[in-house]
Amino acid sequence: MLADMLERLFDAHLDDAALARAAQGEWLGAAWDEIAANGLPLALLSDDRGGFGLSAAETGEVLRLLGRRAVPLPVAETMAANRLLAAAGLPLAEGAAGLAEGGTIAGGRLTGTASRVAWADKLECLALSVGGRLYRVPRAGWTIAEAEHALTGEPRETITFDWAADEGAPLAHDLLAEGAAIRAFQIAGALEAALDLTLAHTSTRVQFGKPLARFQAVQHELAKLAGELACATAAADLAGEALARGDLAGVAAGSLRAREAAGNGASIATQMHGAIGFTREYPLHRHTTALWTWRDEFGGQVHWARLLGKAALAAGADGYWPMVTSL
């Protein structure tokens, strides 16, 4: 039901032309306003905080949908920022929000930089992690130092802080873990879209007198893609549950496998499309570029692999399996 409502919302506001403008870095203000009016920024909060009071399964569905529709707005980031701000007892965002780590606080002033913040110029505030505390930094607290971009074409600006910091609040859980878990769900959603497009394409495109999907070699690639999707979906669920328990190793496991599926899945989908999958005319590129973006954000693969690998080595040969069953 919620998913249907969101699908209709995105159908109405994110047509091909709008998505193409976003890929040039344009802020889709009207779409954002509609999304905000429908309450999505607070979606991950409980009913009494103005949220949707979603179950874990519904949360996953909403986040995957954002990935499946390649929504080129910081909706997931805003949801996550509000979840962190609410948990820390800080005021919620009044517009789009970002998630970042960076900067330093000395003498009551926040200075320094945070790199590659999504849509930093358009945000109302940032949920910023500095030294284990969370700060709600308003837009006036930073300037844009460098305008960089994600592979999707969306902005990822490096920002310079200058803000008279308040005292912030203790951080409920690791900010990178929050971002990594959110991205895992978006990756699973993008892979759903990639599989759907690949199935549709190979079932209609005819070569050698029959649809491509009739060739066994193509069928086996489709099967592998379905396997990567299954792994990514389970990985996101695993990361989401671990995040709720505050278990960083579990977030690492889920996040890592989703990142791996992003790369594996994107290559299969592109290969099975032929040249059309390598264009900006055909929609697959929105999902592949998003997959290649998301798999390297909020702590890269190496960051999370090192964390989990250290835990595995610390568990030792005898403790390894018990560690795996606890993830």
Added chain:
Amino acid sequence: MTAIPFPSPPADTAAVTALRSEFRGFLAEQLKDRTPRQRSDNWYGFDRGFSRAMGQAGYLGMTWPKQYGGHERSAFERYVVVEESLAAGAPVGAHWIADRQSGPSIIKYGTQAQKDLLLPQIAAGQAAFCIGMSEPDSGSDLAATRTRAIRDGDNYRITGTKLWTSFAHEADWVILFCRTGSGGPAERQAGTSQFLVDLKNTPGLTIRPIIDLAGQHHFNEMHFEDAIVPADMLLGAEGQGWEQVMSELAFERSGPERFLSSIELLKQLIAVLAARDSDFAQITLGRVTARLAVLRRLSRSVTAMLHDKADAGLQAAIVKDVGALFEQALPDIARELVDAEPDPRAAAAYAGVLGNIVLNAPSWSLRGGTREILRGIIARGLGVR
């Protein structure tokens, strides 16, 4: 949307958690003298004493009715016993097939007399089963079976050859897939049936060893020459064979044995690497552990489906396909981290385990349905076949 659904497995209940720690204690005691090399045989270790101990302690037939010696516990409790057995490298071969698929098949299709005779023995860890599906001319194409059973009064007379039958030389019973109908195009699948054949008391049956690539005797050729099997040992009804094997394969393909075959190598690798301070090792083990954790979640999700009596054949095919890639990748991952010459007879634990795993790994994407066949099943589930 065409994604294949995998429901989230439920969180462990207190009963599951308690069982896990109790069963870990049982295994630690039972397996205290088992070497890493022996543990690396995984579910090909065969030890009747161990299987009887499992039965006595109530760890077999866990989900079956008490009436048949079962314990009426949940599918999730059984899953704990299965995965902990494998992770510990327990020699489960003497009960593995019976507990996993033969017993459930007998519960589903067997006559009252068959259930009364066989299920209590299986639950006690005293009846070992094997799988009589493959033949010289019928491997992936199972419906091409040529082993023939002809009704003769109160008996069937069976003639034909089965191949690759794991543990036929050790087991007590085989569930034998054969042709009872004409074999014409209309009856390729419909003309098949299965029999419960007593391996120790069937005149006309000879079993010949086949030594595998690793030099071990674990599978066999079974030749039936006018062998006599009582008609009351037909499983279910004539013509039900195909449905029965398809239902068995869902159990056969879904479990954690499809990604834990090389778990002992992973443990020995950790033992070697724990002494090093290597960034590459940490990163690699992190990635491996992530894959393992996610496979385990998928497999528990299939358990949740089987628990709800849902058809999980498609999901099981995915777990087995992705799982085999994982367990087969481990030797090469280990080789990127540690130099050792693999030798299954080596005294050193690491080289011994590596040797055993390198020699056995190729079979993991063949047994139980090949990679190519699984991908065909998945493609059919996606609607393109």
